[in-house]
Amino acid sequence: MKKIFASVLAAALMATMSLAASAIDFTASSALNNDIVVDGEKDLAYVSAAIPVNAEAPAEAAVGNCYAAWDNDYLYLYLEVTDAVVEDAAAVTGIWSDDCAEFYINLSGTEGNITDINAAQYTYGPSFPAFAGGGLHRENNMADCLSAYKYTDYGYAVEIAIAWGDEYAPAEGEAFPFVVGINDEADGDPSTREYQIFTGGSAQSNAWQVADAVWDSLKLSAEEYVEPEPETVAEVVEEAAAPQTFDAGVIAAVAAVVSAAGYALSKKR
Numbered sequence: 001m002k003k004i005f006a007s008v009l010a011a012a013l014m015a016t017m018s019l020a021a022s023a024i025d026f027t028a029s030s031a032l033n034n035d036i037v038v039d040g041e042k043d044l045a046y047v048s049a050a051i052p053v054n055a056e057a058p059a060e061a062a063v064g065n066c067y068a069a070w071d072n073d074y075l076y077l078y079l080e081v082t083d084a085v086v087e088d089a090a091a092v093t094g095i096w097s098d099d100c101a102e103f104y105i106n107l108s109g110t111e112g113n114i115t116d117i118n119a120a121q122y123t124y125g126p127s128f129p130a131f132a133g134g135g136l137h138r139e140n141n142m143a144d145c146l147s148a149y150k151y152t153d154y155g156y157a158v159e160i161a162i163a164w165g166d167e168y169a170p171a172e173g174e175a176f177p178f179v180v181g182i183n184d185e186a187d188g189d190p191s192t193r194e195y196q197i198f199t200g201g202s203a204q205s206n207a208w209q210v211a212d213a214v215w216d217s218l219k220l221s222a223e224e225y226v227e228p229e230p231e232t233v234a235e236v237v238e239e240a241a242a243p244q245t246f247d248a249g250v251i252a253a254v255a256a257v258v259s260a261a262g263y264a265l266s267k268k269r
């Protein structure tokens, strides 16, 4: 009897754990005090932890790391995709069966079909002339969104800025349902998709239709890029001396003396 109870308990625990594992909390850094340029290059303002897009991915599938940031106008998303074979621009037919990324947001505060609530799927890939996807938020705000891509030695990178729209006011500490997916065309036939990999795994494969509780989430944090401290006197002296033929020991000694003098001076004041 005890044994049965223990195994039932274990099963219940496993179910709880797998449920918890299906929705992941991610973070967007603040770009309120830093500029982001939507150009396919990773800006310094993307300081929050990478959002891995690799759940349940077979070894040969395209996977990626996404970085998110926010300001009062946009949600910025920069995604580096490792894709062994990225189709030529000429082969792109432009929809979900090609090499591209899918970014999902639900700003409605409720669950439902993404065509009925303030939610969206923004689909974008290398050589895409515009966003594909769906949802009410996309319909209302696509004209104000920005996008860029570049091909890289590991695959490609895409960067998009999703305009928040009139119905959502971003604020530090706010969180909303969010998913990232990667479509991978891998067999030379752009009419078929070989892999589709999400942040939350196969639980997200219906995200293109329904925004529900299995979506992951994104929190707008206060984390931000901070300029490094100005160089110390010792570092400036060291740099100025570097191209010359002075002995390194002499330079270090001079730097130490200057630094010590500065310290003594500041102590006297």
Ligand SMILES: [Ca+2]
Residues within 6 Å of the ligand: 036, 037, 038, 039, 040, 041, 042, 043, 159
């Ligand atoms: Ca950029």
Ligand SMILES: [Ca+2]
Residues within 6 Å of the ligand: 062, 083, 084, 085, 086, 087, 099, 184, 185, 186
């Ligand atoms: Ca591919």
Ligand SMILES: [Ca+2]
Residues within 6 Å of the ligand: 185, 186, 187, 188, 189, 190, 191, 192, 193, 194
């Ligand atoms: Ca294919």
